[in-house]
Amino acid sequence: xxxxxxxxxxxxxxxxxxxxxxxxxxxxxxxxxxxxxxxxxxxxxxxxxxxxxxxxxxxxxxxxxxxxxxxxxxxxxxxxxxxxxxxxxxxxxxxxxxxxxxxxxxxxxxxxxxxxxxxxxxxxxxxxxxxxxxxxxxxxxxxxxxxxxxxxxxxxxxxxxxxxxxxxxxxxxxxxxxxxxxxxxxxxxxxxxxxxxxxxxxxxxxxxxxxxxxxxxxxxxxxxxxxxxxxxxxxxxxxxxxxxxxxxxxxxxxxxxxxxxxxxxxxxxxxxxxxxxxxxxxxxxxxxxxxxxxxxxxxxxxxxxxxxxxxxxxxxxxxxxxxxxxx
Numbered sequence: 001x002x003x004x005x006x007x008x009x010x011x012x013x014x015x016x017x018x019x020x021x022x023x024x025x026x027x028x029x030x031x032x033x034x035x036x037x038x039x040x041x042x043x044x045x046x047x048x049x050x051x052x053x054x055x056x057x058x059x060x061x062x063x064x065x066x067x068x069x070x071x072x073x074x075x076x077x078x079x080x081x082x083x084x085x086x087x088x089x090x091x092x093x094x095x096x097x098x099x100x101x102x103x104x105x106x107x108x109x110x111x112x113x114x115x116x117x118x119x120x121x122x123x124x125x126x127x128x129x130x131x132x133x134x135x136x137x138x139x140x141x142x143x144x145x146x147x148x149x150x151x152x153x154x155x156x157x158x159x160x161x162x163x164x165x166x167x168x169x170x171x172x173x174x175x176x177x178x179x180x181x182x183x184x185x186x187x188x189x190x191x192x193x194x195x196x197x198x199x200x201x202x203x204x205x206x207x208x209x210x211x212x213x214x215x216x217x218x219x220x221x222x223x224x225x226x227x228x229x230x231x232x233x234x235x236x237x238x239x240x241x242x243x244x245x246x247x248x249x250x251x252x253x254x255x256x257x258x259x260x261x262x263x264x265x266x267x268x269x270x271x272x273x274x275x276x277x278x279x280x281x282x283x284x285x286x287x288x289x290x291x292x293x294x295x296x297x298x299x300x301x302x303x304x305x306x307x308x309x310x311x312x313x314x315x316x317x318x319x320x321x322x323x324x325x326x327x
Contacts, residue, residue: 104245109301246297
């Protein structure tokens with residue numbers, strides 16, 4: 001009997017350790033996921049365009065298909081690559097992170113340039129790739145593939161940022177944390193996309209079928225608000241990309257020994273914080289630092305636009321368009 005009790009005590013102790021480990025993984029995954037806010041918001045802002053023009057009953061199946069592709073990108077390809085990089089070439093993480101930060105700055109600046117009409121293509125498809133597709137099933141296939149391909153780039157940014165934010169630990173803890181972050185981010189992004197895409201349908205149903213005047217008015221309000229919600233999401237996503245991208249590049253320069261810009265932004269943020277009362281100091285310092293990171297990100301992105309559009313993009317399209325034609 002005493003042996004059985006001892007065994008039960010051991011099982012309970014192991015269960016407590018396992019539960020604590022799970023809590024640590026979930027907590028670290030959530031914190032690391034927050035670091036990738038810019039790319040996550042951009043992912044959520046970009047995806048709804050891929051279901052535009054389809055029947056309402058096909059919207060959620062398409063989003064589910066893209067979500068599965070996104071999870072496959074993260075867990076089967078990017079997770080092993082990130083762990084291998086962390087184990088065998090950790091010195092490469094900062095340069096890759098800076099490269100991802102440059103891409104975020106490029107994307108954010110390109111959106112702004114496109115919005116003000118001075119260039120930039122945003123997320124528009126390559127004109128040569130546009131074609132008339134009559135078969136809805138084929139169109140759905142093409143749209144889903146395009147969304148998953150775009151997601152791979154955004155997921156690479158997200159996973160790299162998340163990997164750099166994970167506290168140093170053993171291999172299995174890092175793997176579990178990165179996998180947990182991948183699942184959390186995918187659920188957040190595509191769950192949000194599903195809610196955004198179906199919100200107007202919900203509002204329309206409430207407006208047409210609601211029994212109470214309040215329900216009908218609320219439904220009409222949702223329908224009218226959705227275009228503004230999407231525009232706001234796009235603005236917030238662009239600002240977040242510039243802020244996160246600029247912060248990543250500045251921090252990467254500091255890690256590489258070029259800390260002048262980092263000290264400059266830190267000192268100005270501290271000066272702004274000391275100009276207000278102590279209760280507001282932290283918020284003002286954070287806001288000032290984020291704004292300066294964003295301004296730097298915008299400037300860097302504007303410099304990168306001609307490089308990306310005139311050099312990198314034509315090479316990318318030439319290589320992959322040729323492969324597609326050959327296939």
